[in-house]
Amino acid sequence: MKTRFLFPTRFKLFGWILLLVGLGLGALLMMNDLDYFNWKVNVFPLIGEESGFLTSNESLTWSENNVSDEVASILIIIGGVLVGFSKTKEEDEFIYKIRMESLIWATYVNYAVLLLAVLLVFDMPFFSVLIYNMFTVLFIFIVRFHFMLYKSKKQLSYEE
Template identity: 65%
Template sequence: MFLMINDFDYFDLEIKVFPLVSDGGFFSPNKPLEWSTNNIADELVAIVIIFGGILVAFSKTKDEDEYISKIRMESLIWATYVNYGVLILAILFVFDLSFFNVLIYNMFTVLLFFIVRFHYVLYKSKKVIEDE
């Protein structure tokens, strides 16, 4: 995310790719369904963030039971609501290329919101049990 925020290309991984969709229309040098060269660093970073987030979010806890499954489900629902709430606010108040950046970050925030809320509620519930 740091690289995306600062618009900095850290890796130089230019390889031939086969794009299904092109963004430039008829006059673009990268035609759809034709081999072209692209830096795939941002795609690799996004895939690593998504897989890492899924592993952290959905790996079993040490004492997985029905209560933790309930917390997990409620946290996922809450994260989805918050994520779409942020997206609606962005649709209303963010414009142009900044909106595109918000959409990119929005791909990852549902996992981030879920992980933060799940572990917070889990911590809070364990603290209540320890206090009793």
């Protein structure tokens, strides 16, 4: 079966490494109020901290920023995408079906959680929920996809 838009199998291990490093860094940053790593770098923000979209001196000018949280987010996103969307060793129609159902299921669960957060969480804790919500589609998809693969392989071994 020809699979479009999937990465080669060998990218999965690299994805797991990036994902775990990003999760570790992110956990350290969240536990220590984002002050544990102080990686100050000159950045070129599209939107400045005290400005509107492209409207004041803070936008489109170089400024110094701690990029540790951005690094953690990038590692989690790239690692999660590589883990979730790398081919399995035996990619067939059944695995394709599991992948698609897991992605749809993860999207539904993600937006159900977001809807509950919109109704029940307010102020700065809501901002934290939004940060975590950026990654929940990937996490739920990866967990469900691999659980369903495990479950189907276990069921196949019982039939043999």
